[in-house]
């Protein structure tokens with residue numbers, strides 16, 4: 001099978017190689033990869049120095065068709081459409097027992113501590129694969145990282161009907177789904193971005209950052225929003241605190257726009273604000289998203305073949321980027 005592989009850090013080290021088609025063990029499933037989302041985590045894996053094994057196949061966000069199942073697999077059969085829950089977890093620690101598989105004490109992220117899905121085939125344990133209904137592969141390949149990260153953050157911060165949510169970086173991988181999912185959860189949504197197409201994704205208001213405060217006031221009759229989803233890390237977080245009503249929450253799950261924050265504690269405690277961190281989501285939430293997926297859509301910018309993997313990863317940082325990037329093996 002063809003796979004995109006690197007043997008030392010750097011986009012220029014990515015090569016399409018021929019590897020043996022993997023064979024599923026007793027509780028494993030062989031997956032034909034139909035589409036893989038390209039995310040900042042993949043960029044970090046390829047350019048950083050922490051992936052193993054080496055040489056390494058990246059690709060954290062995978063959707064595909066079951067090709068073959070191991071002898072003890074009962075939950076899936078060849079032909080099933082699935083997405084990858086991309087966490088290694090033991091199922092046996094206190095975190096797993098409380099449904100927090102992404103914080104498993106013996107866990108890790110598949111595509112970092114294992115090979116990933118930028119390949120024609122991939123094997124995974126059956127408990128890492130979740131069936132999806134008939135939806136486009138671009139939507140399916142957006143569920144495991146982009147949609148799941150946003151969905152978990154919205155649930156943790158208690159988004160529900162009647163709440164108001166502002167999304168920083170609304171046109172990005174996670175932002176597109178934060179907007180759609182917050183709307184589906186019954187919230188009024190203020191999308192912060194220069195992209196007017198976000199209205200088609202459920203945003204009630206779209207504004208650039210200079211007009212954010214005014215737009216938030218307009219959307220909430222001057223009350224402020226309940227939740228700000230800060231998809232860009234530290235960027236705009238201090239400003240975002242002024243958009244919140246008392247008791248409001250800023251939730252973050254990435255640091256692309258900056259990792260460090262200078263924070264006024266009195267501004268935080270004085271109005272009962274919370275700064276919440278999340279990462280990924282649970283298996284149960286990915287199952288919920290699979291059921292919701294016919295109501296989700298994605299803005300696709302570019303789809304690349306394996307051979308253009310390096311271009312796909314560098315396109316993540318393109319200023320012209322207008323939607324998601326995928327690899328189609």
Ligand SMILES: [Zn+2]
Pocket residue numbers: 089090091092093094095096097101103104105106107
């Ligand atoms: Zn565990």
